[in-house]
Amino acid sequence: MGMGIDLRNRMARRAAKEIEPGMIVNLGIGIPSLVSNHIPAVMQVMFQAENGVLGMGESPEEGEENPMLCNAAGFPVSIVPGASYFDSATAFGIIRSGNLDITILGGLEVSEQGDLANWIVPGKRVPGIGGAMELAQKAKKVIVLMSHVNKHGAPKILPECQLPLTAKACVDIIITDRAVIEVTKKGLLLKEVMAPYTVDDVIKNTAAELKLSDQVTTLS
């Protein structure tokens, strides 16, 4: 989305705050993959990848990579104590049966009801579904990390998604370069804004209706 690494890292750092010790977590491709850099090993979080690893550790030193041992984006990883390997059916068995505490995904659009669109722009971009439908529909908590507006400056948080859906009513938290928004039964709740953006900026650039949290905090 053309965001600098500092902005992307700020979003990743904020998302990392949602992760608690011992959780089972799956990170999507792109900005979500940066989140693990902000989780200390002492928290014993088990990172899962849909290509068949539970217990991924940090990137190996250069020259120490096993090209066969990678995350779902195809980048070499190491493993932590307690890790396991399994086939894709088992990888999705873990996801489908509700064993994932958190998944952090990228997004193209999120609606007021927490619908997520992130797999296709018909006629333009055809990345495909990958594991996004299972992850979005079955993880206990779904966090979407995305730019607040698209490359034309148009809002990506909408009353209804315009693009084909990945899953309905699945998103719990939206973290953008401008705000942190919780999806509640009563609608979207603006909880935090990212400096230098203000509450007004965020409202102006969000097409869906936003309710304001009692105390909207500003993240530097």
Added chain:
Amino acid sequence: MQKSKQKPVNKVGTIHEALSYIHDGSTLMFGGFGGIGNPPTLIDAILEKGTKDLTLIGNDAAFPDIGIGRIVSRGLVKKMIASHIGSNPVAGQLMTDGKLEVEFSPQGTLAERIRAGGVGLKGILVDVGLGSMVEEGKQKVTVDGKTCILEKPLRAEVSIVYAKKADTFGNLVYDTSARNTSPLVAMAGDYTIAEVEEIVPSGELDPECVVTPGIFVDMIIQSKGVNWTWAWE
């Protein structure tokens, strides 16, 4: 659909023999995820033979110059059943130009469809994809009051997989995350060819550690190893 002929006890074959099972128009299923676990020597041989109009079934289209992606980029594929093609822009372009038909399945659903095909099940019932394009045109079944999509099994004329070790009976052991879809794909081919890094005599593999029982494997090929550069290198 059924494997009928009795299989040989020693299944080690040549690449030439392996190719004799893969023809223009064949339905070919492949193991691997983002190129990892795609069988390099078999892919090279298919490229050299120029087998075309293939229907490919597998997780993804890898990258333009990596793994199965090389076959897709060369325009040898007519149809693909996969969970995504995003890492291979050539595949995306071919799809947009109407030169490649792509059927998308959610990744876990695709894995189970392949497994179902491999283990003789007639379908699977999932709620993943309800409310999305994935459910369009598919039969729904209500189980205990809950709506499910009936997803059909997948099989192929030939399955190709990559493994770390095989014994001569075809028992397979994989390498870390290169296992991914391969054990499922190996079961779902009418004829399954395993390309392996190392072939050992029967009895050398600990039966407790065998991932794919040799009964699912028809031929074993010695791999020449990965001959492409990974995206991260």
